Amino acid sequence: MEPEYLKALELAHKNAPENKRFFEKLKKKGPKNLDNVCNELHEKAFEKIDCLKCANCCRTTGPLLLQKDIERLSKALKLRPAMFLEKYLRMDEDNDHVFKTMPCPFIGDDNYCTMYEARPNACREYPHTHQRDILQKLKISYENTMICPAVAQIAEKLKTIYTV
Numbered sequence: 001m002e003p004e005y006l007k008a009l010e011l012a013h014k015n016a017p018e019n020k021r022f023f024e025k026l027k028k029k030g031p032k033n034l035d036n037v038c039n040e041l042h043e044k045a046f047e048k049i050d051c052l053k054c055a056n057c058c059r060t061t062g063p064l065l066l067q068k069d070i071e072r073l074s075k076a077l078k079l080r081p082a083m084f085l086e087k088y089l090r091m092d093e094d095n096d097h098v099f100k101t102m103p104c105p106f107i108g109d110d111n112y113c114t115m116y117e118a119r120p121n122a123c124r125e126y127p128h129t130h131q132r133d134i135l136q137k138l139k140i141s142y143e144n145t146m147i148c149p150a151v152a153q154i155a156e157k158l159k160t161i162y163t164v
Contacts, residue, residue, distance in 0.1 A: 005149035012145040012152035025164035042130040045150040055111035059103040063122030076118035
């Protein structure tokens with residue numbers, strides 16, 4: 001991982017209590033322009049951050065797989081869904097399908113996803129900072145500050161924009 005990415009994640013871990021309070025207060029305040037601000041910060045962050053030089057999300061955080069994800073991945077692998085379930089998935093404590101092991105079984109040594117076109121929806125939407133209804137995703141955004149250097153940078157910028 002790039003040194004500047006590690007630095008952003010280290011800062012996020014160091015600032016975790018502060019960031020948690022910030023996101024909680026931001027949710028209560030509910031700024032009307034939050035979606036636009038986050039989307040803009042997301043674009044700026046990913047102008048500088050290359051996921052292929054990081055892939056920390058793929059190495060540390062497994063996605064929740066929906067039935068349509070299971071079907072899409074099974075088809076791409078030419079497996080029956082039951083075989084895919086048996087080979088790759090387990091039920092977590094919330095009774096959701098997740099990968100049996102991490103890192104993701106489909107991440108290559110070069111950080112490329114071997115199932116990119118068929119990847120789960122959670123992977124497609126990650127890190128959830130470029131969507132609508134960001135207010136509803138602030139808890140996961142806080143958690144993602146310690147996984148994704150882009151989200152860590154977005155959080156630091158948000159703290160300068162919103163005084164809560």
